[in-house]
Amino acid sequence: MQSFELDKTDILKIKQALEGEEHDLLLLLEDYHASEIAIIFESLPLESQKRIINLLPIDLASEIISEMNPEAHPEELLIELEPERRQEIVEELDYDDAADIISQMDKDDQHELLEDLDKEDASNIRNLLTYHEDTAGGLMNTQVIKVNSQMSKKQAIDQIIIQSEEIEEFYTIYVVDSDDVLMGIVSLKDIIKSKANATIADLLNEDFVYVKADVDQEEVADLISQYNLTSIPVVDANMKLLGRVTFDDVIDVLEQESTEDMLKISGVSEDEELSGNWVEAVKSRLPWLILNLGTAFLASSVIRYFEPTMTKIVVLAGYMTIIAGMGGNAATQALAVTVRRITLSDLTDNQAYKTVLKELTVGLINGAVNGLIVFAFAYFYDDNLLLGLVIFIAMTGNLLIAGVTGAGIPLLLKRVGIDPAIASSIIITTFTDVFGFLLLLGLASKLLL
Amino acid sequence: MQSFELDKTDILKIKQALEGEEHDLLLLLEDYHASEIAIIFESLPLESQKRIINLLPIDLASEIISEMNPEAHPEELLIELEPERRQEIVEELDYDDAADIISQMDKDDQHELLEDLDKEDASNIRNLLTYHEDTAGGLMNTQVIKVNSQMSKKQAIDQIIIQSEEIEEFYTIYVVDSDDVLMGIVSLKDIIKSKANATIADLLNEDFVYVKADVDQEEVADLISQYNLTSIPVVDANMKLLGRVTFDDVIDVLEQESTEDMLKISGVSEDEELSGNWVEAVKSRLPWLILNLGTAFLASSVIRYFEPTMTKIVVLAGYMTIIAGMGGNAATQALAVTVRRITLSDLTDNQAYKTVLKELTVGLINGAVNGLIVFAFAYFYDDNLLLGLVIFIAMTGNLLIAGVTGAGIPLLLKRVGIDPAIASSIIITTFTDVFGFLLLLGLASKLLL
Numbered sequence: 061m062q063s064f065e066l067d068k069t070d071i072l073k074i075k076q077a078l079e080g081e082e083h084d085l086l087l088l089l090e091d092y093h094a095s096e097i098a099i100i101f102e103s104l105p106l107e108s109q110k111r112i113i114n115l116l117p118i119d120l121a122s123e124i125i126s127e128m129n130p131e132a133h134p135e136e137l138l139i140e141l142e143p144e145r146r147q148e149i150v151e152e153l154d155y156d157d158a159a160d161i162i163s164q165m166d167k168d169d170q171h172e173l174l175e176d177l178d179k180e181d182a183s184n185i186r187n188l189l190t191y192h193e194d195t196a197g198g199l200m201n202t203q204v205i206k207v208n209s210q211m212s213k214k215q216a217i218d219q220i221i222i223q224s225e226e227i228e229e230f231y232t233i234y235v236v237d238s239d240d241v242l243m244g245i246v247s248l249k250d251i252i253k254s255k256a257n258a259t260i261a262d263l264l265n266e267d268f269v270y271v272k273a274d275v276d277q278e279e280v281a282d283l284i285s286q287y288n289l290t291s292i293p294v295v296d297a298n299m300k301l302l303g304r305v306t307f308d309d310v311i312d313v314l315e316q317e318s319t320e321d322m323l324k325i326s327g328v329s330e331d332e333e334l335s336g337n338w339v340e341a342v343k344s345r346l347p348w349l350i351l352n353l354g355t356a357f358l359a360s361s362v363i364r365y366f367e368p369t370m371t372k373i374v375v376l377a378g379y380m381t382i383i384a385g386m387g388g389n390a391a392t393q394a395l396a397v398t399v400r401r402i403t404l405s406d407l408t409d410n411q412a413y414k415t416v417l418k419e420l421t422v423g424l425i426n427g428a429v430n431g432l433i434v435f436a437f438a439y440f441y442d443d444n445l446l447l448g449l450v451i452f453i454a455m456t457g458n459l460l461i462a463g464v465t466g467a468g469i470p471l472l473l474k475r476v477g478i479d480p481a482i483a484s485s486i487i488i489t490t491f492t493d494v495f496g497f498l499l500l501l502g503l504a505s506k507l508l509l
Numbered sequence: 510m511q512s513f514e515l516d517k518t519d520i521l522k523i524k525q526a527l528e529g530e531e532h533d534l535l536l537l538l539e540d541y542h543a544s545e546i547a548i549i550f551e552s553l554p555l556e557s558q559k560r561i562i563n564l565l566p567i568d569l570a571s572e573i574i575s576e577m578n579p580e581a582h583p584e585e586l587l588i589e590l591e592p593e594r595r596q597e598i599v600e601e602l603d604y605d606d607a608a609d610i611i612s613q614m615d616k617d618d619q620h621e622l623l624e625d626l627d628k629e630d631a632s633n634i635r636n637l638l639t640y641h642e643d644t645a646g647g648l649m650n651t652q653v654i655k656v657n658s659q660m661s662k663k664q665a666i667d668q669i670i671i672q673s674e675e676i677e678e679f680y681t682i683y684v685v686d687s688d689d690v691l692m693g694i695v696s697l698k699d700i701i702k703s704k705a706n707a708t709i710a711d712l713l714n715e716d717f718v719y720v721k722a723d724v725d726q727e728e729v730a731d732l733i734s735q736y737n738l739t740s741i742p743v744v745d746a747n748m749k750l751l752g753r754v755t756f757d758d759v760i761d762v763l764e765q766e767s768t769e770d771m772l773k774i775s776g777v778s779e780d781e782e783l784s785g786n787w788v789e790a791v792k793s794r795l796p797w798l799i800l801n802l803g804t805a806f807l808a809s810s811v812i813r814y815f816e817p818t819m820t821k822i823v824v825l826a827g828y829m830t831i832i833a834g835m836g837g838n839a840a841t842q843a844l845a846v847t848v849r850r851i852t853l854s855d856l857t858d859n860q861a862y863k864t865v866l867k868e869l870t871v872g873l874i875n876g877a878v879n880g881l882i883v884f885a886f887a888y889f890y891d892d893n894l895l896l897g898l899v900i901f902i903a904m905t906g907n908l909l910i911a912g913v914t915g916a917g918i919p920l921l922l923k924r925v926g927i928d929p930a931i932a933s934s935i936i937i938t939t940f941t942d943v944f945g946f947l948l949l950l951g952l953a954s955k956l957l958l
Binding site for chain 2: 071093095099102103217220221224231248249252253284285286287288290307308310311312314315318319321322323325326327328332334335337338341342345346348349350352353356357359360361363364367370371374375377378379380381382384385386388389390392393395396397399400401404405408410411418419421422425426429430433434437485486489493497
């Protein structure tokens with residue numbers, strides 16, 4: 061398979077085939093990987109998705125459903141299927157994927173679906189549903205390859221072959237004692253390379269990374285990324301092995317966290333679905349805009365306070381918007397760099413202090429350079445040296461404040477345990493608006509009147 | 510090892526130990542994983558890093574250097590070491606890691622270092638240095654596990670055991686013909702499960718994903734993420750196997766791309782290092798701020814044009830900043846959602862059209878709600894119904910424009926092949942500033958004078 065990009069011709073072809081014979085549709089679908097069909101589903105109505113899922117063999121149908129983006133709502137597709145077909149598909153899913161999808165259904169649908177399942181499957185899925193979806197427990201799959209430390213090389217290989225019937229991909233073999241307590245890990249390579257009379261206990265690697273089930277998914281992702289792990293074992297409070305989280309789950313978590321950061325600093329609620337409809341978008345953004353409206357009134361009250369000054373020097377209105385706008389943009393720059401840095405690594409107090417100092421310096425320099433440009437404009441165009449000086453000071457001061465608040469506020473929030481990304485541009489620009497107006501109009505009223 | 514978080518006590522302990530006996534320092538360092546020491550290095554001066562690297566066994570020293578964040582400049586540390594020590598460490602590195610680090614040195618240092626190396630190592634690293642660092646070739650490691658399709662089960666297992674001496678982790682075994690042309694993949698599990706008289710050709714899986722060496726790293730990351738691969742083979746134009754890119758390289762690429770997106774839409778150059786110094790930050794941000802200054806002059810020229818109106822209705826100055834600020838924030842919201850969505854998946858024309866329509870609707874509703882609030886203020890506080898109406902229309906119109914440009918401009922850029930994330934908030938807020946002032950002041954001059 062060559063590196064592959066879906067385009068609209070793929071979707072068109074499938075839409076046409078949906079109008080025609082089943083046989084031709086099946087033939088066409090053979091060209092696609094399950095994850096590609098899952099992407100194509102995002103452009104198809106529920107009715108067409110249902111038709112394709114009913115047509116395909118169970119293993120492929122279930123793989124497509126497990127690959128569907130949560131925002132494409134695979135749970136709605138499942139609910140639409142005939143109970144028998146649905147049951148077959150869910151039983152083919154990995155437990156963690158099944159639990160993720162079922163957790164999005166309402167309680168009645170969950171109950172109905174789980175009732176129909178094989179008892180063991182249902183109990184495993186119910187168990188996974190008890191973990192919070194943002195934790196190691198919520199991410200993990202309970203199907204792992206595990207061997208007992210007392211096994212011989214031969215016994216272990218036999219066990220691995222049997223267990224691997226159920227698990228398509230495995231990277232690490234977990235070693236447990238008779239109570240299922242995790243003792244260490246071993247690789248298939250080491251087992252094969254070992255002498256014929258070796259036991260698993262001889263090969264055991266006890267220096268391994270693990271997580272408790274209630275650990276936050278972001279921390280799980282950081283560990284997998286930091287230690288370059290393909291999978292990480294999940295244990296309960298007594299070190300009993302519960303399951304594993306694999307690198308591919310973590311790639312999804314990392315993308316999700318980056319999306320949330322980017323949305324939050326732009327004043328969008330983190331749970332707005334990127335492809336959601338307008339109702340959702342209004343719900344997610346209107347509260348932030350109304351908050352912004354409150355802060356904008358605050359800034360405009362500064363202007364009202366200086367109305368007498370403005371009436372006498374009308375040209376200030378034009379400069380006002382320049383200084384506030386520049387402050388807002390400089391603050392957004394400092395904010396983006398700082399929030400992203402905090403997300404990727406924890407900063408020591410000393411590093412935090414140096415970061416604020418750096419942003420102060422950057423603000424001072426960028427403020428002075430831009431201040432000089434505006435000074436020149438005021439001097440040559442408006443022919444007013446003193447006005448130019450006032451504007452220069454206001455610009456420099458405002459960009460300095462922009463740097464300090466843009467870096468300082470997220471660092472402060474992190475310090476007191478609040479998510480630094482909620483220091484959105486909306487909050488930060490309040491400072492630069494209010495401070496910019498105060499500096500410009502305050503100085504103007506003292507020096508120019 | 511329990512899930513682990515470094516804190517300042519770790520750094521303090523190591524700083525103290527650096528003052529004391531070598532023996533105690535070594536004892537303390539034993540508690541840390543290479544990737545942890547790599548993080549601690551970010552808080553240590555070059556001199557201390559050098560001391561630790563010289564003290565530790567070669568394999569650990571080289572692992573620490575390969576784990577160091579590029580922003581912590583491992584190449585500078587390498588240059589500081591004695592030539593012999595440096596050579597030992599580089600020879601212990603994976604070729605791709607060595608090439609990544611060496612590519613950051615200037616040409617003279619590169620030359621000096623490569624001269625000292627074993628000929629084969631030097632030639633492999635030189636070869637990797639010819640690929641652009643943002644491509645599959647730049648990311649790949651040339652050390653892979655590969656077997657010939659003609660081999661028997663026993664021959665293949667022997668080969669894998671020999672080759673795996675050099676390669677600590679492998680996930681997929683590549684199958685090549687006698688010209689090193691990639692024919693397919695096979696898993697160690699399948700080889701072990703096969704009958705004793707099987708050959709590799711019997712077990713070959715020909716349905717696999719691969720990339721050419723010049724493919725962009727972002728596409729490599731998307732493929733690994735979409736198909737849940739642990740590694741992807743890299744081939745030349747004749748399908749000759751060159752190397753492999755592994756999932757852990759891709760996790761780094763994904764984080765880097767997310768960082769770049771977040772910086773770009775905030776008006777920061779994508780190559781600003783998050784932990785860079787103030788000189789770098791000024792260089793990266795000042796051009797954007799000067800661009801913004803230009804657009805701010807444009808917006809302020811609208812205000813100057815309407816100076817007569819402003820002189821007569823001074824209260825407009827306060828409302829002006831509210832309407833422009835709200836427009837800017839609403840545009841930033843639409844921008845963040847749209848840019849992130851484009852990054853995560855390609856949109857069809859139909860989806861793009863629907864996205865703009867959705868943002869138009871969201872802008873209209875959010876504009877009307879906020880417009881009503883400001884209308885009420887103008888009516889009750891300033892006691893001016895007509896002014897309230899003008900403000901209501903200006904707010905609604907400006908947030909509508911904010912939605913359309915915030916979503917439309919990045920989609921348009923993507924369409925013509927330009928990176929949509931350069932549609933930074935700086936560009937977008939120009940529209941909302943200019944349009945907001947035009948609407949408010951234009952309507953006021955027609956209706957209120």
